[in-house]
Amino acid sequence: MIQKSFGYACKKIREGKGLSQEKFALLIEMDRTYYASVESGKRNISIQNIKKIADGFGISISELFETVEKG
Amino acid sequence: MIQKSFGYACKKIREGKGLSQEKFALLIEMDRTYYASVESGKRNISIQNIKKIADGFGISISELFETVEKG
Numbered sequence: 523m524i525q526k527s528f529g530y531a532c533k534k535i536r537e538g539k540g541l542s543q544e545k546f547a548l549l550i551e552m553d554r555t556y557y558a559s560v561e562s563g564k565r566n567i568s569i570q571n572i573k574k575i576a577d578g579f580g581i582s583i584s585e586l587f588e589t590v591e592k593g
Numbered sequence: 594m595i596q597k598s599f600g601y602a603c604k605k606i607r608e609g610k611g612l613s614q615e616k617f618a619l620l621i622e623m624d625r626t627y628y629a630s631v632e633s634g635k636r637n638i639s640i641q642n643i644k645k646i647a648d649g650f651g652i653s654i655s656e657l658f659e660t661v662e663k664g
Contacts, residue, residue, distance in 0.1 A: 524644045524654075568637040573595045583595075584658035591653055 524590075526563035528572075531590040533561045535579050550578035595661075597634035599643075602661040604632045606650050621649035 536546050547557040552574060559565050560575075576586045607617050618628040623645060630636050631646075647657045 524640055528640060566639040566641050568639050569595055569599060569643065570637050572640065582658070582662055584655045584662055587653070587655035587658055591655055 523563065525566060527590045527593060528567065529561040529563035529565075530593075531586065532575060535581075535586070535589060536561075539579070546578060550574050594634065596637060598661045598664060599638065600632045600634035600636075601664075602657065603646060606652075606657070606660060607632075610650070617649060621645050 536543070539546075541549070543558050543561065544554055547554040550557075552571065556565070560567055560571070572583060572586070576583045579586065607614070610617075612620070614629050614632065615625055618625040621628075623642065627636070631638055631642075643654060643657070647654045650657065
């Protein structure tokens with residue numbers, strides 16, 4: 523399911539950068555508990571918030587979804 | 594702005610397939626007026642609906658965003 527795959531990819535990229543959920547959420551100015559629920563696949567996240575996350579990782583949205591689709 | 598770029602890319606791809614907004618919305622089982630407002634950049638669309646649109650175009654979400662990012 524897309525929410526789960528998206529959350530898993532975010533977790534993988536964030537961990538690859540050695541950032542905690544707290545630090546990353548702070549960096550992108552997103553509520554920490556909201557970001558945690560995105561990683562858990564619980565949120566039908568919007569395009570604005572997807573953009574915020576991609577920007578925080580320093581990648582484009584298409585690159586973020588390449589990671590999502592690789593699984 | 595991401596909503597505008599996303600809507601413009603959807604319009605471009607849909608027109609490339611020779612489909613009207615009505616026909617495409619019907620195909621993906623999305624409300625016609627909602628889909629029209631997405632193309633106009635008025636909606637902070639969710640990942641579930643982004644997936645629905647990409648599936649309707651027969652492409653992956655990353656491919657859809659490559660078109661978005663090309664502008």
